[in-house]
Amino acid sequence: MKAILQRVLSASVTVEKELVSSIGKGVLVFAAMAPGDTQKDAEFMAAKVLKMRLWDDDEGGRVCLGQWKRSVQDINGEVLCVSQFTLLASTKKGTKPDFHGALGPEEARDLYQYFFSKVQEGYDAKKVKDGVFQAMMEVALVNDGPVRTLHITHLEPSLLTGIRSKVTLEISTNQGQASKKAGQPQPNIKSKDSP
Secondary structure (H helix, E strand, O other): OEEEEEEEEEEEEEEOOEEEEEEOOEEEEEEEOOOOOOHHHHHHHHHHHHHOOOEEOOOOOOOOOOOEEEOOOOOOOEEEEEEOHHHHOEOOOOOOOEOOOOOOHHHHHHHHHHHHHHHHHOOOHHHEEEOOOOOOEEEEEEEEEEEEEEEEOOOOHHHHOOOOOOEEEEEEOOOOHHHHHHOOOOOEEEEEEOO
């Protein structure tokens, strides 16, 4: 399961020119279900949505790393969940996204509804809103600062596509003045790793 949590001042979902859901200050969640995802993954992600600390404490001030202390529950905010299978697109080859990494529609619907119900159960159900599964949704949002986090319950090979990269580490020092004085041989370390 893959989810993006976006901190917002407001967000809404419109389908066929009709407003379906809207929230004020809180979290907009884009969620996608992958093959192999379970109800435990959905429960884990629901808890993550509600417990992730994305807001400063009451003192406010500048947003800095380590200062975020409050979750959506702590600020009495709202949550808007939107199903979005396109999060699982593979863009490894060519320029056309491949969606084989997403769970089939029927299974995805059931698991998404389970996830949504767990978010509601973990919080005030009236503050947790939903989009429309498999609909052409227009999602509008007003960012609350540039705060967006990505969460993945487990790394299936299909989820790694697009993230996978070759890691190369090369440390090399030349025979400088300091090393000649110390009389030490200089290391030449090369390491290559590929997931």
